[in-house]
Amino acid sequence: MAFLPKFDKFNRLISGWFEWVGLAGLLMMMLITCVDVIGAKLFRTPILGAIDIVMLSQVVAISFAAASALILGRHVCAEFFMVMLPKRVQAVIDGIICLLGLALFILIVWRLCTYGYSFQTGGEESATARIPLYPFAYGVALAGIPVCLVFLYQFFKAIERMVKK
Amino acid sequence: MSPVTTGIVGIALLLLLFLLRMPIAFAMSLVGLVGFAYLADPGAALSLLAHDIFEQFSSYPLSVIPMFILMGSFAFASGISRRLFDTTYTWVGQIRGGLTIATVIACAGFAAICGSTAATAATMGKIALPEMKKRGYDDKLATGTIAAAGTLGILIPPSTVLIVYGILTEESIGKLFIAGVLPGLLLSLSYVATVVLICMRNPRLGPPGERTGWGMKLRATGGIIEAFILFLLTIGGLFLGWFSPTQAGAIGAGGALLIGLGRRQLSWKKFFEAAKDGLRTACMVIFIITGAVIFGHFMAVSTIPFALADWIGQLPLPPMAVMGVIILIFFMGGFFMDSMALIVVTIPIFFPIVMKLGFDPIWFGVIVVLVAEMGVITPPVGVNVFVIKGIAPDIPLHSIFRGILPFLAALLIITGMLMAFPQIATFLPSLISY
Numbered sequence: 385m386a387f388l389p390k391f392d393k394f395n396r397l398i399s400g401w402f403e404w405v406g407l408a409g410l411l412m413m414m415l416i417t418c419v420d421v422i423g424a425k426l427f428r429t430p431i432l433g434a435i436d437i438v439m440l441s442q443v444v445a446i447s448f449a450a451a452s453a454l455i456l457g458r459h460v461c462a463e464f465f466m467v468m469l470p471k472r473v474q475a476v477i478d479g480i481i482c483l484l485g486l487a488l489f490i491l492i493v494w495r496l497c498t499y500g501y502s503f504q505t506g507g508e509e510s511a512t513a514r515i516p517l518y519p520f521a522y523g524v525a526l527a528g529i530p531v532c533l534v535f536l537y538q539f540f541k542a543i544e545r546m547v548k549k
Numbered sequence: 550m551s552p553v554t555t556g557i558v559g560i561a562l563l564l565l566l567f568l569l570r571m572p573i574a575f576a577m578s579l580v581g582l583v584g585f586a587y588l589a590d591p592g593a594a595l596s597l598l599a600h601d602i603f604e605q606f607s608s609y610p611l612s613v614i615p616m617f618i619l620m621g622s623f624a625f626a627s628g629i630s631r632r633l634f635d636t637t638y639t640w641v642g643q644i645r646g647g648l649t650i651a652t653v654i655a656c657a658g659f660a661a662i663c664g665s666t667a668a669t670a671a672t673m674g675k676i677a678l679p680e681m682k683k684r685g686y687d688d689k690l691a692t693g694t695i696a697a698a699g700t701l702g703i704l705i706p707p708s709t710v711l712i713v714y715g716i717l718t719e720e721s722i723g724k725l726f727i728a729g730v731l732p733g734l735l736l737s738l739s740y741v742a743t744v745v746l747i748c749m750r751n752p753r754l755g756p757p758g759e760r761t762g763w764g765m766k767l768r769a770t771g772g773i774i775e776a777f778i779l780f781l782l783t784i785g786g787l788f789l790g791w792f793s794p795t796q797a798g799a800i801g802a803g804g805a806l807l808i809g810l811g812r813r814q815l816s817w818k819k820f821f822e823a824a825k826d827g828l829r830t831a832c833m834v835i836f837i838i839t840g841a842v843i844f845g846h847f848m849a850v851s852t853i854p855f856a857l858a859d860w861i862g863q864l865p866l867p868p869m870a871v872m873g874v875i876i877l878i879f880f881m882g883g884f885f886m887d888s889m890a891l892i893v894v895t896i897p898i899f900f901p902i903v904m905k906l907g908f909d910p911i912w913f914g915v916i917v918v919l920v921a922e923m924g925v926i927t928p929p930v931g932v933n934v935f936v937i938k939g940i941a942p943d944i945p946l947h948s949i950f951r952g953i954l955p956f957l958a959a960l961l962i963i964t965g966m967l968m969a970f971p972q973i974a975t976f977l978p979s980l981i982s983y
Binding site for chain 2: 403406407410411414417418420421425435438440442443445447449450452453454456458459460461462464466477478480481484488491492495496498499520521524
């Protein structure tokens with residue numbers, strides 16, 4: 385499978401870009417909260433809709449970091465049982481698990497697109513700052529695509545391990 | 550299949566997926582989705598999937614998690630941990646086992662600004678282990694102390710595990726934080742006593758360092774003032790009602806960042822590395838909570854938690870015996886699962902039972918954290934042990950686990966004390982009203 389290193393490089397690149405977007409969301413959460421607290425406590429002028437901005441920044445932060453966290457093995461899993469199995473059996477099970485993960489995230493992307501569309505047609509907005517919610521639902525769906533690609537890569541990698549002599 | 554049977558099959562399937570190395574968050578989401586689709590309606594399950602994900606990701610109460618995690622990451626990158634260790638070593642380094650005692654105290658101090666066991670163990674491990682090796686400390690004592698003292702990270706506030714417990718059970722995070730203070734101090738003292746006893750029995754295990762004068766001690770104390778102020782500002786502000794938990798975390802993260810900038814410890818590279826590390830950890834935790842919410846809907850329609858609570862409530866056993874069984878299940882679960890994942894999976898099932906038996910939910914939160922602490926230092930999934938192994942690859946895993954045993958005994962004693970005297974955890978929360 386000669387294309388695998390290129391596929392991996394592509395995934396890392398895309399996930400890296402997405403992680404920068406997530407990082408911007410995280411730093412925005414901190415910044416807005418600090419400015420809001422200082423403004424409210426010292427100058428009696430809180431930021432209008434600070435909670436809305438923090439909530440929506442969190443949506444961006446968490447969803448856009450998912451692929452990178454998956455590549456780096458940051459999503460917690462139990463290792464103790466699998467390491468006791470023969471390598472080829474491990475590869476077969478890893479392949480099945482990757483397919484299950486891929487199926488889950490395809491469903492997530494699809495349903496979040498539908499969810500975003502319902503927000504768009506319903507004109508859903510945040511409670512205070514009246515920020516439209518649909519771009520954020522579409523954003524979570526978009527952030528799920530690199531996760532699908534990472535699962536697909538890991539599935540091919542598992543097949544490679546299965547057929548390797 | 551009846552709902553309860555379906556629920557049992559779902560739990561078995563979930564455990565199977567855990568064993569097969571599926572990320573815990575995704576396994577809970579998948580089983581929850583399929584189980585709900587089977588018991589209710591596939592269309593409703595798919596709609597609920599998108600709704601749950603968006604609701605959890607945009608949940609303001611959950612935003613406390615990224616903020617306190619970011620605070621810990623910035624505190625680490627700002628070199629606060631190094632100065633904490635230097636100060637405590639200057640004060641106690643000249644006594645037998647002084648380096649390990651200094652490590653325990655520094656871990657307790659770092660735990661006051663960082664809510665993660667692995668981060669506390671990794672931070673102190675990187676600083677203290679090379680010093681201990683240089684001064685001829687016993688490998689088992691050195692690694693066992695750091696792995697065990699790292700667990701203070703989730704007991705002394707702020708604590709990510711207590712935050713997640715508070716979110717899952719809708720208990721006050723402020724009360725949970727303050728409830729962890731006395732048990733945290735008691736546990737720190739018990740770890741210090743353990744080191745003293747070990748070194749009294751065999752002084753060669755922890756040779757004393759050079760003597761330091763009072764002038765040096767007082768000068769070194771200046772190094773921890775910033776950490777003390779940061780703790781007072783965030784946790785004090787939270788207790789006094791100045792800040793909400795999210796605001797306290799954000800102010801703490803901003804404060805740690807300013808300390809790093811003021812001390813010229815934070816380059817752009819270190820800043821982004823710390824922030825990205827915090828982001829990945831926060832992402833992992835919020836995905837697990839989202840998975841638990843999806844799985845929780847399935848559990849609710851299966852009626853298992855309520856059936857279990859009713860069944861246990863009717864057992865001819867005293868409540869403390871039932872609590873003992875629950876703690877044993879947590880303890881055994883901690884052998885195989887990450888502490889955060891264990892709590893997220895089990896709390897929705899056991900919490901109704903605990904309430905039905907009349908136990909204090911704040912006290913139970915502290916007990917759960919203590920048992921989770923045991924999980925992070927016991928094989929085969931002792932996270933802190935692997936963290937220390939990563940820092941000291943030349944020390945065999947079995948040596949680290951053997952070094953932990955005396956500290957595990959101390960942890961068990963403190964847990965027993967807390968069960969006998971719940972006031973240790975409930976006294977301080979009773980003084981605050983929110």
